[in-house]
Amino acid sequence: MSAVIPATTAAKANAPARQRPGVRSKAPTLRHERTFKAQGARYLAGVDEVGRGALAGPVSVGIAVVDLHSQKPLAGVRDSKLLSPAERERLEPLVRRWSVASAVGHASAREIDELGIIAALRLAGTRAWQDILAAGVSPDVVLLDGSHNWLSPAGQPSLFDAPPTDFACLAPVHTKIKADMQCLSVAAASVIAKVERDQQMRGLHSEYPDFGWDINKGYATANHRDALRAAGATPYHRVSWNLLGGEL
Structure with missing residues (x-):
């Protein structure tokens, strides 16, 4: 598997909206x-993933559950890419309290290499789903979010799919x-997934400070x-990917 992520694309993905001229968005509802x-x-x-295009670190899936009978809007929540780090950090505990239940699941770089990115997304999502069920919801x-259902169990499991789970x-x-x-539920899921993954990348930065993961969060x-x-x-890089964009 090969993935080439231009540096400019990665930088834009990590920048808050006010640093990207022309970004306009209505509040999700x-x-x-x-x-x-x-x-x-x-x-x-509501389900969303973060870290799919990174060169290092996990892929992470957030879930935020809402009650369609009684849920009220939550001001300030946007897709996590449109928020500054400080805004995301402020909103994360609010999203957690607002949600009926919430969870974030992760699949490691090694699991991405072994299973492929789609099966790793499913594995991370299943781990978050388990936590939702464990909370009694x-x-x-x-x-x-997106056009492809990578969360449901694969109908025809391949050698690259994660093992089935109850x-x-x-x-x-x-x-x-x-x-x-x-959609507010999905935006909320993106916020908690982004905050938790960013915290993990800052922790990994202390092990390998030369890579700047506290800033780039593993992107290219x-x-x-x-x-x-x-x-x-490092052990946290997705070594099955084309890490140097064709230079290897």
Whole structure:
């Protein structure tokens, strides 16, 4: 598997909206989530991932469950990419208290290398789902950012899929492109996933400070790749990926 992430793309992904001219977004709402009430759903799980395109560190999946009968909006929440680090840190505990239940699951760089990114996303999402169930909440429906359902168990497991689990997400999963920008439950999930993953990357930075993970969070910045050229990959790098963008 090969993934080449331009440094400029990675830098933009980590920059808050005010540093990216032209970014405009309306506040996400629960309008789309509430359409599922007509299907008899009460508890909806908004799901989003972070770290998919990084060269190092885990891929992380956040879940924020809302009660479609009584949930009120939460001011200030946006897709995590549109918030500054300080804004995300301020909002994270608010999102946790606002949600009926919330969780973040992770799959390590080694698991990404062994399973592939889609199966690793499913593994991280299943770990978060297990925590939701352990909290005594069983969502009726899932709203997943994007166009591909990587959360449900694979119908035809391949050699690269994670082992099946009794705690896999069996609720109906609905995908929506740009759900993280339009749907409050998914935006909330993105905030808690981003904050928790960033905290992990700052911890890993203390082990390998030359890579600048406290700043780039494992994405492919120029400084990150310079450190890779000088020191080589660490145990936290996704070594099955093309880490140097064609230079290896």
